[in-house]
Amino acid sequence: MPETHFTPESAAWSDWRSQMHHRITTVEQLRDWIHVTDQEEHAIQASAGRYRWSITPYYASLMDPDDPLCPIRQLAVPSLREFESFPSASVDPVGDTVHRKTNRVVHKYPDRIIVLVTGLCPVYCRHCTRKYHTMDAAGTYFETHEGTSWDEDFAYIAAHPEIRDVVLTGGDPLTYGDDRLEAIIARLRQIPHVEIIRIGSRCPVVLPQRITPELCTMLERYHPLWLNTHFNHPQEITPEAAAACDRLLQHGIVVQNQSVLLKGINDDLPTMRRLLTELLKIRVLPYYLYHCDNAVGISHFVTSLETGRELMRGLLGYITGFAVPQYVLTTPLGKIPLWEESLHRDSTGTWVENYEGETMYVNDLLLFDDKGQEQGGK
Numbered sequence: 001m002p003e004t005h006f007t008p009e010s011a012a013w014s015d016w017r018s019q020m021h022h023r024i025t026t027v028e029q030l031r032d033w034i035h036v037t038d039q040e041e042h043a044i045q046a047s048a049g050r051y052r053w054s055i056t057p058y059y060a061s062l063m064d065p066d067d068p069l070c071p072i073r074q075l076a077v078p079s080l081r082e083f084e085s086f087p088s089a090s091v092d093p094v095g096d097t098v099h100r101k102t103n104r105v106v107h108k109y110p111d112r113i114i115v116l117v118t119g120l121c122p123v124y125c126r127h128c129t130r131k132y133h134t135m136d137a138a139g140t141y142f143e144t145h146e147g148t149s150w151d152e153d154f155a156y157i158a159a160h161p162e163i164r165d166v167v168l169t170g171g172d173p174l175t176y177g178d179d180r181l182e183a184i185i186a187r188l189r190q191i192p193h194v195e196i197i198r199i200g201s202r203c204p205v206v207l208p209q210r211i212t213p214e215l216c217t218m219l220e221r222y223h224p225l226w227l228n229t230h231f232n233h234p235q236e237i238t239p240e241a242a243a244a245c246d247r248l249l250q251h252g253i254v255v256q257n258q259s260v261l262l263k264g265i266n267d268d269l270p271t272m273r274r275l276l277t278e279l280l281k282i283r284v285l286p287y288y289l290y291h292c293d294n295a296v297g298i299s300h301f302v303t304s305l306e307t308g309r310e311l312m313r314g315l316l317g318y319i320t321g322f323a324v325p326q327y328v329l330t331t332p333l334g335k336i337p338l339w340e341e342s343l344h345r346d347s348t349g350t351w352v353e354n355y356e357g358e359t360m361y362v363n364d365l366l367l368f369d370d371k372g373q374e375q376g377g378k
């Protein structure tokens, strides 16, 4: 569709900085890729002064130019539904601001923290649960400008020996150049009790060009290091995305996926099964399926709990066990598993139910104390 613009045929298409430089931020630029509907145009105009939006040319190239319901389009192009009011919607449903200890450190769990490295993302996902942080045009709740010192953040981590797991997130930490990112990771590695480092990045999905051999070689120096990414739909699993994940894996960086259950995108069983099984084919491990948070600006993506449970019932047993993610709700109290118990107790005894609804009593297989607490196997 584009004739004179930055295209897959452009010499610099595979350069991540050029992709960032050519990000789509206006209706006119978007028209190079899709037939923009009136609603999309109005939503983009309404976003000005409220929500940021940008789309990498690579991600735009995955869109169906003629179908406004194309999942890639819904994930990246603003919608008027972002401006509707929904009951109980919160700006911070996951409690970042409740548990924030320093400018960048959020300490919610006993042994691990997240570090909000940046508010910048290559593509601003319309369903971002941190919309208040990443996309608010008025600015984020933490200071990101270059001069903001990291000393207080590192001092907090160093002073808390219980922190063994550090997740660099944002925004997308891989919007930093290699040198700047390495300076942070190297400093973390100087803290003896930090055992593992994780990076949360959507670059394998929206900007796979960012996963360069040089980046992977740098990251490899700081193992054990993991990368959590965020594929939501099988159409996002392209040869480019697969190659980016393969580069990470070749450098020993395990790649896990955290999807969000999104109405109209992946809330049907065939799509979800295809997403999960396609992830296994590129050796990315499905980790979480998040119930979409009722966050301001994203509530229109929220499904019912029963939709999520019905999906889970259609996964467990039907596809490879490790393709089935944990279905959770993120709250200020931490992640709450939403999967129904498969172990039941009633007056007739203790029984389990398999994925096909078959049941069996397991009274002889499990030991319980007087309070009904499991004591372990025989």
Ligand code: SF4
Pocket: 120, 121, 123, 124, 125, 127, 128, 129, 130, 134, 170, 171, 172, 201, 202
């Ligand atoms: S990449 Fe992550 S942090 Fe950025 S907008 Fe998307 S979901 Fe939010």
